[in-house]
Amino acid sequence: MASDNDVMALLRQLDPSSCRVKIGKELFTRYGPDLVRRVADMGFDIFLDLKFHDIPNTVNKAVAAAADLGVWMLTLHAAGGSDMLRAARDAVDNSEHKPLLVAVTLLTSLAENDLAIQGVARSPLEQVQRLASLAQECGMDGVVCSAAEVSELRMLLRKDFLLVTPGIRPQGDAANDQKRIVTPAAAIQQGSDYLVIGRPITRAREPIEKLALIQQEISGVQ
Incomplete structure (x- = not known):
């Protein structure tokens, strides 16, 4: 469990010009909107990952x-359906601050057998394609997807539609509970716009050095 002091200590090691900060369910549930405001005051753009x-x-x-908090990007589940996605779009369009809306297609912890258990008779790629198309139709700015699906989505969706990729693990890092993972370089090569990299940095002995190594790997393929 990360304490408030742990979070602030980590962020003081990082440069807002080098990365953005994801605040997910655990941190938001423990520390609430006040944490979002304090991180924003440190100069970071905030990716609010609550998956509405x-x-x-x-x-x-x-x-x-969430828009009133001034976040840069936020997530919701594409599986919530067209009416829910359009309601989210309306909320942003009517707000003074307009965060990017990205819809989660399929969690990177799920594989084909997990879909079968849920009664979904499609492969992960087919499910991601269907939900990504729905998200685009309903006015989302992009989707969250595995880098394994990025090249296929690039052919299916608009060029300016954002592809946000979690499940990123630098070469040699543990997969943890992710099942569909790729390296940072591979994700960029396949067409990801933004990489979500959590534990490889936050659990590193020297987070700033780990971030620098990842950025070096990415710069080699851009």
């Missing part, structure tokens, strides 16, 4: 509240 998935009215109000 609820009835359209509830998601509309939650997205409006």
Whole structure:
């Protein structure tokens, strides 16, 4: 469990010009909107990763509240359906601050057998393609997807549609609970716009050095 002091100590080691900061469910549940404001005051753009998935009215109000916090990007589940996605779009369009909306297609912890257990008779790629197309139709700015699906989505979606890639593990790092993972260089080569890299940096003995190594790897393929 990361304490408030742990979070601030880590962020003081990082440069806002070199990375953005993801605040997910655990940190937001423990420390709330105040943490978002304090991280923003440090100069970081914030990726608020709460993966909203609820009835359209509830998601509309939650997205409006997130926009009021001034976050840079936020997530919601594409599986929430077209009415929910459009309600989120309306909330951003009616807000003074307009964060990017990215829809989660399929969690990178899920594989084909997991979909079968849920009664989904499609491969992970087919499910991702279907949900990504829905997200684009409903006005999302992009989707969250595995880099394993990026090249296929690039052919399917608009060129300016953002592809945000979690499940990134530098060569030699443990996969942990992710099942569909790639290296930072491979993700960029395949067409990812943004990489979500958490534990490889936050659990590193020297986070700033780990970040620099990852950036060096990425710069070699751009």
